[in-house]
Amino acid sequence: MTDHSLHQPDYGTGQKKLGIYLLGFVACSILTLLAFWVVMADTLTHGQIFAVIYGSACLQFVIQLVCFLRLNTLTPQGRTNVMSFVFTLVILVTIIAGSLWIMRNMNYNMMH
Amino acid sequence: MHNEVTVMDEHHHDNDATDVFGFWLYIMTDCILFGSLFATFLVLNYQGMLPSTLKSHINLRVVLLETFLLLASNFTYCLAMLDLYKQKIFRTQVWLGMTFLLGGSFVFIEVREFIQLAAEGFRWDLNGSASSFFTLVGTHGLHVSCGLLWILVMILQLPKLKGSHIANRRMTYLGLFWNFLDIVWIFVFTIVYLLGAM
Numbered sequence: 053m054t055d056h057s058l059h060q061p062d063y064g065t066g067q068k069k070l071g072i073y074l075l076g077f078v079a080c081s082i083l084t085l086l087a088f089w090v091v092m093a094d095t096l097t098h099g100q101i102f103a104v105i106y107g108s109a110c111l112q113f114v115i116q117l118v119c120f121l122r123l124n125t126l127t128p129q130g131r132t133n134v135m136s137f138v139f140t141l142v143i144l145v146t147i148i149a150g151s152l153w154i155m156r157n158m159n160y161n162m163m164h
Numbered sequence: 165m166h167n168e169v170t171v172m173d174e175h176h177h178d179n180d181a182t183d184v185f186g187f188w189l190y191i192m193t194d195c196i197l198f199g200s201l202f203a204t205f206l207v208l209n210y211q212g213m214l215p216s217t218l219k220s221h222i223n224l225r226v227v228l229l230e231t232f233l234l235l236a237s238n239f240t241y242c243l244a245m246l247d248l249y250k251q252k253i254f255r256t257q258v259w260l261g262m263t264f265l266l267g268g269s270f271v272f273i274e275v276r277e278f279i280q281l282a283a284e285g286f287r288w289d290l291n292g293s294a295s296s297f298f299t300l301v302g303t304h305g306l307h308v309s310c311g312l313l314w315i316l317v318m319i320l321q322l323p324k325l326k327g328s329h330i331a332n333r334r335m336t337y338l339g340l341f342w343n344f345l346d347i348v349w350i351f352v353f354t355i356v357y358l359l360g361a362m
């Protein structure tokens with residue numbers, strides 16, 4: 053039974069370590085504060101604000117995937133998780149970019 | 165005899181691994197649900213179809229507070245997970261309780277915000293932009309509420325499941341679900357609130 057508690061099944065999610073969680077928490081906090089500060093202070097141009105908040109969101113997304121969800125390609129199950137995740141991303145991009153693209157064209161054709 | 169137990173254990177782990185993968189696939193389909201809602205929101209808010217009236221109602225300080233509540237609850241859940249692996253059931257329950265309080269505050273603030281928005285005249289039936297806002301943010305809030313109920317059930321179940329592989333498996337499910345909700349929130353506050361307030 054002692055052996056059992058030493059080797060917890062991780063279901064492909066990697067070893068649980070406090071340091072990695074702390075790192076994720078601190079990094080996400082800083083990025084969140086940065087994004088809110090940029091919008092609230094409103095000193096940059098619109099383009100710059102866009103870049104900062106999108107960059108912050110994407111970075112936080114990756115940090116959460118790696119630090120909290122512990123996506124990795126180290127074990128076979130980890131790789132299966134990543135593969136299904138990549139497939140989902142493809143569908144998401146199709147749905148979101150596709151909708152925006154189609155509706156933008158419709159909007160353009162109706163208004164002009 | 166000892167051999168047999170090990171084989172049984174291995175068998176459990178294999179089954180559990182398949183089950184967790186199944187739950188992961190559910191999370192992936194939930195991503196697609198949120199993706200569709202985001203697409204709807206973007207189309208109805210940022211393509212010049214209707215002037216969005218959301219901007220004047222957004223209070224970024226409240227949203228920042230909500231963001232940190234959810235992020236902190238995510239972190240306390242991870243701490244609960246660490247204590248579960250050390251078989252410290254009581255400490256796991258305490259961290260889960262913290263997670264519940266943080267998540268509960270998040271839902272409380274969100275519901276209060278919705279009530280205030282409705283009072284100010286930004287109601288879900290105002291126009292397409294308002295409907296897509298309430299559907300997107302509300303669906304996320306509903307997921308968090310379900311997660312809260314699940315956390316409560318988990319706190320009550322843990323003493324009975326102590327030391328069994330079932331406890332690990334169920335906590336892994338709940339952890340995936342809770343982390344996923346925080347990830348969705350990153351995009352909600354960026355796309356809905358930060359872009360909306362610009």
